[in-house]
Amino acid sequence: MAAEFEPRIVAFLCKWCSSAGADLAGVSRMEYPPNVIPIQVMCSGSVSPLYVFSALSHGADGVLVSGCHPGDCHYIKGNYYARRRLALVKKLLEYIGLEPQRFQMSWVSATEGVKFSQLIYDLVKELKPLGPQTKFRRNY
Amino acid sequence: MKRTGVFVCHCGINIAGTVDVKKVAAELAKHPGVVHAEDYVYMCSDPGQNLIIQAIKEKKLDSVVVACCSPTLHETTFRNATKKAGLNPYRCEIANIREQCSWVHREKSKATQKAISITRGVVEKVRRNESLEDVSVPVTKRALVIGGGIAGIQASLDIADAGYEVILVEKSPSIGGHMSQLSETFPTLDCSQCILTPKMVEVSKHPRIKLMTYSEVQEVSGYVGNFKVKILKKPTYVDPDKCTLCDECTKVCPIVVPNEFDMGLTGRRAIYIPFPQAIPASYTIDEKACPGMFDTAIACGKCADVCKPGAINFDMKPEIVEVDVGAIVVATGYDLYDKSMMAEYGYGQYPDVLDGLQFERLLSASGPTGGRILRPSDKKEPKEVVFIQCVGSRDPELHWPYCSKICCMYTAKHAMLYKHHVHDGQAYVFYIDIRSGGKNYEEFVHRAVEEDGVLYLRGKVSRVFEDNGKLIVWGVDTLTGKQIEIAADMVVLAMAIRPSKGMDELAKKLKIALDKDGFLAEAHPKLRPVESMTSGIFLAGAAQAPKDIPEAVGQASGAAAKAMAILSRDRLFHSPTVARVIRNLCTGCGMCVSVCPFEAISLKEGKAEVNEILCEGCGTCSASCLRNAIQVKNLTPHHIQEMIKACLGG
Numbered sequence: 001m002a003a004e005f006e007p008r009i010v011a012f013l014c015k016w017c018s019s020a021g022a023d024l025a026g027v028s029r030m031e032y033p034p035n036v037i038p039i040q041v042m043c044s045g046s047v048s049p050l051y052v053f054s055a056l057s058h059g060a061d062g063v064l065v066s067g068c069h070p071g072d073c074h075y076i077k078g079n080y081y082a083r084r085r086l087a088l089v090k091k092l093l094e095y096i097g098l099e100p101q102r103f104q105m106s107w108v109s110a111t112e113g114v115k116f117s118q119l120i121y122d123l124v125k126e127l128k129p130l131g132p133q134t135k136f137r138r139n140y
Numbered sequence: 141m142k143r144t145g146v147f148v149c150h151c152g153i154n155i156a157g158t159v160d161v162k163k164v165a166a167e168l169a170k171h172p173g174v175v176h177a178e179d180y181v182y183m184c185s186d187p188g189q190n191l192i193i194q195a196i197k198e199k200k201l202d203s204v205v206v207a208c209c210s211p212t213l214h215e216t217t218f219r220n221a222t223k224k225a226g227l228n229p230y231r232c233e234i235a236n237i238r239e240q241c242s243w244v245h246r247e248k249s250k251a252t253q254k255a256i257s258i259t260r261g262v263v264e265k266v267r268r269n270e271s272l273e274d275v276s277v278p279v280t281k282r283a284l285v286i287g288g289g290i291a292g293i294q295a296s297l298d299i300a301d302a303g304y305e306v307i308l309v310e311k312s313p314s315i316g317g318h319m320s321q322l323s324e325t326f327p328t329l330d331c332s333q334c335i336l337t338p339k340m341v342e343v344s345k346h347p348r349i350k351l352m353t354y355s356e357v358q359e360v361s362g363y364v365g366n367f368k369v370k371i372l373k374k375p376t377y378v379d380p381d382k383c384t385l386c387d388e389c390t391k392v393c394p395i396v397v398p399n400e401f402d403m404g405l406t407g408r409r410a411i412y413i414p415f416p417q418a419i420p421a422s423y424t425i426d427e428k429a430c431p432g433m434f435d436t437a438i439a440c441g442k443c444a445d446v447c448k449p450g451a452i453n454f455d456m457k458p459e460i461v462e463v464d465v466g467a468i469v470v471a472t473g474y475d476l477y478d479k480s481m482m483a484e485y486g487y488g489q490y491p492d493v494l495d496g497l498q499f500e501r502l503l504s505a506s507g508p509t510g511g512r513i514l515r516p517s518d519k520k521e522p523k524e525v526v527f528i529q530c531v532g533s534r535d536p537e538l539h540w541p542y543c544s545k546i547c548c549m550y551t552a553k554h555a556m557l558y559k560h561h562v563h564d565g566q567a568y569v570f571y572i573d574i575r576s577g578g579k580n581y582e583e584f585v586h587r588a589v590e591e592d593g594v595l596y597l598r599g600k601v602s603r604v605f606e607d608n609g610k611l612i613v614w615g616v617d618t619l620t621g622k623q624i625e626i627a628a629d630m631v632v633l634a635m636a637i638r639p640s641k642g643m644d645e646l647a648k649k650l651k652i653a654l655d656k657d658g659f660l661a662e663a664h665p666k667l668r669p670v671e672s673m674t675s676g677i678f679l680a681g682a683a684q685a686p687k688d689i690p691e692a693v694g695q696a697s698g699a700a701a702k703a704m705a706i707l708s709r710d711r712l713f714h715s716p717t718v719a720r721v722i723r724n725l726c727t728g729c730g731m732c733v734s735v736c737p738f739e740a741i742s743l744k745e746g747k748a749e750v751n752e753i754l755c756e757g758c759g760t761c762s763a764s765c766l767r768n769a770i771q772v773k774n775l776t777p778h779h780i781q782e783m784i785k786a787c788l789g790g
């Protein structure tokens with residue numbers, strides 16, 4: 001039997017909440033699948049749609065953007081911009097035909113290690129049956 | 141830049157137990173541009189840091205990646221080491237392969253692969269990093285304290301005693317806050333005013349404290365070390381220098397309105413002094429109450445007629461005072477939850493249903509009854525008093541989910557003091573849990589029960605209604621499971637503590653965040669409890685969360701110390717990873733200006749311009765720019781794109 005498909009996921013985590021939450025998951029030794037490669041950004045509001053497209057075109061099977069909870073942004077309102085902007089990106093991607101599971105947003109605070117770990121579990125579980133993402137992948 | 145060094149830490153077995161660190165180093169050694177890669181058992185140790193310093197010097201490295209724990213822990217350590225080796229510290233970056241890799245995975249091959257991907261990404265980032273110098277700004281050595289309760293008083297005194305100027309702004313006519321309304325304080329039963337008023341006097345006499353009562357913060361701009369604040373000084377219509385406190389004016393004033401200091405249990409005149417020990421010791425004409433103010437046609441002017449020193453001046457105008465300060469302490473305190481929300485307990489309907497602060501006034505020697513406990517309705521001594529705790533607190537369905545923290549203790553105090561006043565009376569307390577954490581607090585509650593015979597009933601009250609001159613209290617004792625009916629003479633509600641009115645608007649002016657319950661949010665719940673998210677603005681007292689007097693005083697001193705850490709410096713430095721405009725790409729559309737949470741961007745001559753001192757480097761501007769014309773230094777779209785490529789390449 002062939003090895004099970006392992007999706008590769010890029011996660012843009014804001015420094016203050018979600019990356020700190022992921023750190024807490026680590027400190028608390030909450031295991032989750034190793035399919036996610038974290039990239040720390042200052043704020044979810046700094047995640048340009050281009051980053052999402054770029055990750056998909058370079059072969060990511062899924063993209064996650066996670067920031068502080070609405071109202072809790074370290075930069076006061078960056079995550080509200082992220083929410084609006086990325087909701088449009090999601091609509092666009094789905095319109096083009098990308099499975100909705102492949103691009104997700106979430107809010108994980110610095111105290112939510114459990115939530116972060118569960119989020120990654122669920123994400124990997126949802127992406128496995130979809131197989132590799134080919135819609136945007138470019139052949140380099 | 142093509143000379144990167146990669147240093148992989150074992151962290152004992154914390155990383156090496158799950159990640160094949162030798163393989164990570166070996167794989168990274170093959171990565172283009174990496175000229176040095178090694179692993180070591182503890183990179184953060186002195187020998188570990190020396191490895192980095194040595195390699196930078198010997199191999200002429202121009203950038204460094206340390207693959208180790210989270211950057212929140214040792215980024216500073218390794219950047220300092222880099223600096224020591226003569227390389228700009230911003231040429232050093234951390235790849236987090238412990239918290240976000242080795243600690244959360246078990247399968248070694250996969251964890252190793254992930255660690256390699258993460259590190260590759262960071263190598264691509266650091267290669268594009270510029271050498272940056274910290275942004276330096278001068279400091280205005282003066283503090284603003286907002287709120288003149290015990291927390292604001294303490295913070296002001298601490299900062300002023302350390303040698304810095306303080307401007308203390310209080311919105312009401314006197315400082316003192318709620319503490320001045322209290323009768324005694326738990327657990328010592330100290331007279332509240334007796335311990336507070338010396339501090340109030342100290343504030344008024346302090347050579348470095350400028351007291352601005354009856355004033356409100358109207359506008360705040362600037363940044364840590366250099367805030368500009370506009371303060372609205374409302375007219376009191378009485379010249380405090382001329383006023384001799386003879387009290388002739390209140391005798392002739394025809395207007396009576398509820399007295400806030402007595403929580404509406406008594407009335408006051410339109411011209412009034414809040415309480416005898418008020419600081420500043422002067423009268424104020426309440427312009428909302430005085431008919432002369434809003435309709436000159438019926439101005440009575442009686443107070444001015446009887447004022448022998450001529451202190452009354454109807455022509456006084458509101459004044460805007462502009463001040464420059466380096467740090468701000470917010471100590472705006474609390475109000476009690478609006479009692480009208482508690483219709484089931486008959487508040488507002490029955491005069492003998494009181495809140496905790498009203499009961500304090502009844503207990504106080506300076507209160508409406510001269511310290512005797514008498515029912516507001518008929519001035520008779522109540523023989524059965526029911527105290528209800530957690531009114532509006534710990535009630536996520538209908539009111540507020542949090543615990544108001546001080547009510548267990550002050551209710552025990554109220555019940556105890558009631559018994560001290562009315563020896564043959566009976567006090568009942570309905571409670572959910574008794575929370576008496578604090579020095580001598582538990583003993584205090586025991587004293588109320590054992591020495592003063594206060595009857596504690598575990599359960600909630602469903603209804604309070606009047607019948608035959610008695611207040612019938614329906615409740616349940618959850619320990620016996622029995623329903624309880626008490627025919628009481630008085631009911632005292634321990635209302636939830638809420639942030640003081642208008643604090644949300646003040647928070648907006650200060651650009652500081654509120655938590656989900658509307659209190660001021662601290663920068664970190666454990667490790668930065670007196671700082672707001674905005675640097676240079678600190679929190680003290682019940683504005684941040686319900687707290688008792690010693691906690692408020694402690695936090696105020698903490699906030700003062702934090703403020704002094706800023707004021708004591710001649711210059712401040714902040715991270716240089718701020719936004720930069722690429723002028724030839726900028727079309728001056730202004731999108732970045734409108735999204736910037738810190739008002740750090742403005743349009744000058746049709747191009748965006750960043751104030752590096754205000755910019756916090758969040759990058760919201762860069763994501764909104766259609767032309768990549770504004771980018772955060774060392775985290776540009778180019779940096780991110782290359783990181784993505786490198787992460788996914790392996």
